Structure formats: structure tokens, C-alpha cells
Amino acid sequence: MNLRRLPLTREISLAVLVYLYVPVVVLIVYSFNANRTATVWSETSLDWYRKILVNPSIRDATWNSLVLATAAGIGATLLALAAALGMKSGFRGKGAVEAVLNAPLILPEVVVAVATLMLFVAIGIDMGLAAMIPAHIAFCIPFAYLPIKARLQGMNPSLEEAAQDLYANRFVTFRRVTLPLLWPGIMAGFTLAFVTSLDDFLTSFFLSGPGSTTLPVYIFSAIRAGITPEINAISTIMLIVSVALVVTSFLLGKMRR
Amino acid sequence: MSSAPSAITVQSVSKSFGRGDAAIRVLRDVSVDIGAREFFTLLGPSGCGKTTLLRLIAGFEDLDSGAILIEGARIDHLPPFQRPVNTVFQSYALFPHLTVAQNVAFALEMQNFSAAEVRRRAGEALEMVRMGAFAGRKPSELSGGQQQRVALARALAPRPKVLLLDEPLSALDLKLRKEMQIELKQLQAEAGITFVFVTHDQEEALTLSDRIAVMQGGRILQLDTPRAIYERPAHRFVADFIGEINLLDGQVAGPGKVRLDCGAEIAAGADQGTGARVTVAIRPERATLSQGGALPAEVTHAAYLGTATILQLRLANGAPFLLRAATANLPEIGAQVTLDLPPDALQVFAA
Numbered sequence: 001m002n003l004r005r006l007p008l009t010r011e012i013s014l015a016v017l018v019y020l021y022v023p024v025v026v027l028i029v030y031s032f033n034a035n036r037t038a039t040v041w042s043e044t045s046l047d048w049y050r051k052i053l054v055n056p057s058i059r060d061a062t063w064n065s066l067v068l069a070t071a072a073g074i075g076a077t078l079l080a081l082a083a084a085l086g087m088k089s090g091f092r093g094k095g096a097v098e099a100v101l102n103a104p105l106i107l108p109e110v111v112v113a114v115a116t117l118m119l120f121v122a123i124g125i126d127m128g129l130a131a132m133i134p135a136h137i138a139f140c141i142p143f144a145y146l147p148i149k150a151r152l153q154g155m156n157p158s159l160e161e162a163a164q165d166l167y168a169n170r171f172v173t174f175r176r177v178t179l180p181l182l183w184p185g186i187m188a189g190f191t192l193a194f195v196t197s198l199d200d201f202l203t204s205f206f207l208s209g210p211g212s213t214t215l216p217v218y219i220f221s222a223i224r225a226g227i228t229p230e231i232n233a234i235s236t237i238m239l240i241v242s243v244a245l246v247v248t249s250f251l252l253g254k255m256r257r
Numbered sequence: 258m259s260s261a262p263s264a265i266t267v268q269s270v271s272k273s274f275g276r277g278d279a280a281i282r283v284l285r286d287v288s289v290d291i292g293a294r295e296f297f298t299l300l301g302p303s304g305c306g307k308t309t310l311l312r313l314i315a316g317f318e319d320l321d322s323g324a325i326l327i328e329g330a331r332i333d334h335l336p337p338f339q340r341p342v343n344t345v346f347q348s349y350a351l352f353p354h355l356t357v358a359q360n361v362a363f364a365l366e367m368q369n370f371s372a373a374e375v376r377r378r379a380g381e382a383l384e385m386v387r388m389g390a391f392a393g394r395k396p397s398e399l400s401g402g403q404q405q406r407v408a409l410a411r412a413l414a415p416r417p418k419v420l421l422l423d424e425p426l427s428a429l430d431l432k433l434r435k436e437m438q439i440e441l442k443q444l445q446a447e448a449g450i451t452f453v454f455v456t457h458d459q460e461e462a463l464t465l466s467d468r469i470a471v472m473q474g475g476r477i478l479q480l481d482t483p484r485a486i487y488e489r490p491a492h493r494f495v496a497d498f499i500g501e502i503n504l505l506d507g508q509v510a511g512p513g514k515v516r517l518d519c520g521a522e523i524a525a526g527a528d529q530g531t532g533a534r535v536t537v538a539i540r541p542e543r544a545t546l547s548q549g550g551a552l553p554a555e556v557t558h559a560a561y562l563g564t565a566t567i568l569q570l571r572l573a574n575g576a577p578f579l580l581r582a583a584t585a586n587l588p589e590i591g592a593q594v595t596l597d598l599p600p601d602a603l604q605v606f607a608a
Contacts, residue, residue, distance in 0.1 A: 164338045165315060181353070
């Protein structure tokens with residue numbers, strides 16, 4: 001059956017698209033608004049983008065966010081890769097381990113964030129980037145794990161046997177066969193972990209210390225003083241960076257197939 | 258063959274998968290000697306243990322007990338990358354991220370040949386399977402038959418002592434399979450190495466092999482030349498698995514006599530005592546139509562094959578009987594005929 005022939009298919013699809021994206025479109029449009037009041041349109045301008053580029057607290061927050069997301073992305077991807085490789089073999093309690101790995105997807109983040117805060121306070125770790133990185137790695141693991149695992153499951157197990165049959169030891173087999181074949185999954189996992197960390201507010205908010213404000217935390221504190229076109233501009237940039245990363249990773253993955 | 262040194266010796270090898278009560282015994286005390294430059298086939302239905310035996314020789318599985326030797330040296334404790342054997346996988350297992358040339362060069366690079374030597378040998382191996390023109394392609398850009406050739410070249414390039422082939426032709430269509438069978442046989446003669454070939458296709462096994470081990474339930478039932486296996490099957494299972502055969506149930510009626518369940522009494526040498534239940538086996542091409550033959554039957558169907566005609570017959574008790582007859586002077590459908598079963602064409606198995 002051709003779905004397009006059903007009555008109202010086009011209308012319903014459009015309505016859903018509007019529902020999903022109108023807020024984002026409004027945000028982007030108003031980031032080019034010259035008026036100081038974010039909700040009143042006057043004329044087109046790039047002033048707000050110029051302003052955020054020279055605002056030192058925004059620059060610091062951006063830097064912090066990028067450092068944190070890179071560290072969390074790399075850390076989570078390495079751990080997820082090790083986990084996915086380990087989960088290849090069957091062992092007792094495999095299902096339980098898998099559930100624990102993916103728990104951050106289900107656990108209420110606010111609970112984990114509060115628990116982490118209390119733990120760090122109890123053992124005397126200072127709040128700041130050094131505290132945020134391990135916490136971000138923890139909740140980013142499932143985002144890195146799932147694409148790597150999917151890639152590994154789609155791999156013909158004979159390929160690793162073939163490499164060993166052709167005189168490659170386990171290390172060389174990993175480097176020359178397993179790793180290149182997993183690479184698109186690893187890149188996708190890193191991108192998802194990176195974007196998830198970049199976007200995180202709750203954990204960062206609880207664990208941030210002096211000088212470690214990230215972009216989402218900055219936006220939150222700025223918005224309490226009122227919605228300004230500056231916030232629109234920052235949000236637009238974050239949106240573009242996130243989408244660009246995911247699209248690039250998707251295209252790279254497609255190319256290597 | 259017995260005088261040549263053994264390329265592979267398999268001694269009392271057993272292998273189970275799983276543990277405790279759930280364990281499945283895949284190989285039960287299997288022993289076999291495979292000669293140098295022999296084309297040796299492991300033949301049997303799926304689950305008979307043939308692929309497991311191959312994987313044990315390659316080193317992809319660990320054996321539970323027994324030993325495996327290559328040219329007299331024990332190898333069963335070595336990892337796959339230290340064994341002088343190469344494998345052609347059922348799925349070909351070509352590395353998708355490498356070109357054809359890089360696939361074939363893989364093992365040579367691992368063996369630390371110079372770059373020039375790697376190129377020369379990989380080129381030779383590709384020429385041997387007539388794939389030289391495809392060196393720069395990726396495996397995904399090749400047809401099934403071409404991938405098969407590259408897999409062969411990749412496994413032959415390091416010049417192993419033994420080539421293991423795990424149902425390598427099963428993914429090809431019939432015409433290509435026949436062509437590749439001939440090529441495989443020629444390649445083996447050219448390369449001068451031992452082939453251990455796993456298949457469930459009895460026709461393929463008969464065509465290619467110097468010797469065949471017919472396996473069932475983790476055991477080797479019969480190990481012999483294709484001709485001996487076809488003409489003198491040692492088990493009812495072997496007789497039934499290899500080629501077409503008529504299996505007639507009956508009872509030993511006296512020395513050299515068997516009374517079949519359809520009522521006919523035929524001359525057949527049986528080791529079993531009078532009264533024992535037996536199965537008499539005869540190939541469709543060994544029975545003949547003859548006036549006054551011992552076995553009465555009715556013609557139910559005829560299939561003309563050009564070189565011969567296959568007659569489907571029905572015996573008095575309703576049991577079917579296949580007869581391969583010359584195409585001249587055929588009886589009509591529905592005619593009552595009698596068959597002559599030469600005693601030397603009969604095999605008698607305990608039922």
C-alpha cells in the first residue's frame with residue numbers, strides 16, 4: 001500500500017514537523033533580531049553573534065564545554081569499546097553487566113547527579129572540571145557503547161578467524177582487522193557521547209565549581225535575568241555544532257562501508 | 258597412499274560443546290590419517306562433526322582429548338597463527354576494508370617477506386586463480402565466484418602445507434559450482450599440497466576426492482575411495498547418503514537367501530542368521546529388467562533423461578523401487594515386470 005495515498009498524510013506530517021521544529025526555528029530567527037527584547041522583532045542584525053564572540057564569560061564557558069565533551073567522549077568511547085569487545089564472549093551474568101552498562105539511559109539523572117555530588121563532597125573532591133569529567137564519562141558510556149556493539153554484532157566472526165589463520169597474532173588481528181572494521185561504530189559512538197556531554201545541564205550544574213561553568217549552565221544562569229537575543233545566538237551555534245557533528249559522523253560512516 | 262608420510266594425523270580426537278548434562282558430543286574418538294598431496298573430503302549431513310574437525314585442525318576450537326599432528330609434529334596446542342595450514346571459509350571472509358591485492362598479501366606481510374617479494378607472490382597467487390585484473394578492487398565489487406577465487410588465492414599465497422576448505426562452493430550456483438570443482442582439482446595438482454575439503458554434497462565429494470570420510474553423529478562411518486564408498490558402502494547410512502539406492506527390508510530365509518517384505522525371495526549373501534531382519538541395498542543402475550526375474554513389480558512412472566530412463570516401480574507390498582534402464586524396449590506405465598538382482602550388486606545390512 002502506498003502511504004501517500006492515505007487521506008491527510010501530508011497534512012498530519014506537516015503538523016508534526018511544525019510541532020517539533022517551530023520553537024527551534026523561532027529561536028534561530030530571533031537570534032538575528034536587532035531588538036534588545038527577545039520577543040519583539042525590529043530588524044535583521046548579526047550584532048548578538050558579534051557580542052557573544054567578545055564576551056569573555058561565554059568564551060570561557062564554550063572552552064569548558066568543549067574540553068569536557070572531548071574528555072567525556074574519549075573516555076566513554078574507550079570504556080565502551082573495551083566493554084563491547086568483552087561482551088563478545090559468553091559468560092555468566094552477561095545480561096546483568098549489559099543492564100548495568102546501559103543503566104544511565106534509564107536512571108533519573110537528577111538522582112545520579114545528587115548522589116555524585118554527595119559522594120564527591122564526602123571524599124573531599126573539589127567541584128569543577130576535574131569532578132565533572134568522570135561523572136560525564138559515566139553517563140556517556142551507553143551512548144558510545146550502543147553503536148560500537150551494533151557494529152561488532154554486524155561483523156562476520158570469520159573475519160577475525162581468517163586474520164589469525166593468515167598468521168596475524170591477536171594484537172595484529174585487532175589492529176589490522178577488528179579496529180578498522182569497527183571504526184565507523186567508534187566514530188558514531190564518540191560523536192553521540194560528545195554531543196550528549198555538550199548538551200548536559202543537570203550533572204554539570206551540580207558539579208560545577210568556580211571557573212568551570214559550561215555553556216548550558218551559563219545559559220541557565222543568564223536566562224534567569226531574562227531571555228535575551230544573546231541566548232538565542234548561543235543556542236543557535238550549539239545547535240549547528242551538534243547537528244554538524246552528527247551529520248559528519250553519519251556521512252563518514254556511510255563512506256567507509 | 259599408506260607408504261607416503263602423513264600430512265595430517267588425527268588421533269582419537271573428541272570434542273563436546275557445552276557443559277554437564279547439556280553437553281553435545283560433536284566428535285567421538287575420531288582418528289584419521291591424511292596423506293601428502295591427497296584431496297581428502299569430510300562428507301556428511303549438517304551436524305555430523307565435519308566442520309568441527311576442520312576447525313580443530315585450523316585451531317579455531319580446542320580439542321577435549323586426542324592429538325593432531327602435521328607432518329609428524331603435534332600442533333593441537335598451537336594458536337591458529339602458528340599452524341602451517343590456511344583456510345578457505347564458507348563465507349569467504351575476505352577483509353571488506355582491503356583491496357583484493359591487500360587481502361592476498363595479508364599473510365605474506367605477516368610472514369615478514371620484503372615488499373617486493375610480497376607483491377610478487379601475491380601477484381602469482383592472483384594469476385593462478387585468474388584474478389590478476391581485479392587486484393585493485395574491493396571484495397564488495399566482485400561476484401560470488403570471483404570472491405571465491407580471491408579467497409583461494411589468499412589461502413594459497415603463503416604456500417601452506419595443508420589447505421582447509423569449509424564448504425567453499427556451497428554459495429555458488431550449480432553451473433559455477435561445476436566449473437569451480439574442475440578448477441579446484443587443477444589447482445590442487447598445480448600447488449601440490451594436501452586439501453582437506455568439507456562438504457555435504459555427495460556428488461561433489463565423489464567428483465573431487467582421492468578419499469572420502471563419511472561422517473555421522475561425530476564418527477567416521479567409512480573411509481575409502483569414492484568408488485569403494487559408492488559400490489561397497491559399509492553402512493546403511495552410507496549407502497543411503499551417497500547417490501540413489503533402493504533399500505528393501507526383509508528377513509534372512511536361509512543360507513544365501515533373503516525373503517523380502519513384498520513376498521519375493523532373492524539370492525543374497527547375508528552374514529546374519531536365519532530369521533534376522535535385514536535391509537538389502539541395490540543401486541538403480543545395477544538391477545535389470547528380465548523375464549523370469551526374482552522380483553515382481555509394476556511400472557508407475559518413467560522419466561526420460563536422454564542417456565537413460567529412470568523407471569519408478571512399485572513392489573507387491575507398495576514399496577517404491579528405482580531402476581535406471583537403457584532407453585530401448587521400455588515397458589509401458591502400468592505393465593507388470595520382473596527384476597533380476599545380481600547377488601554381487603547387493604549389499605545386506607542388519608536392520
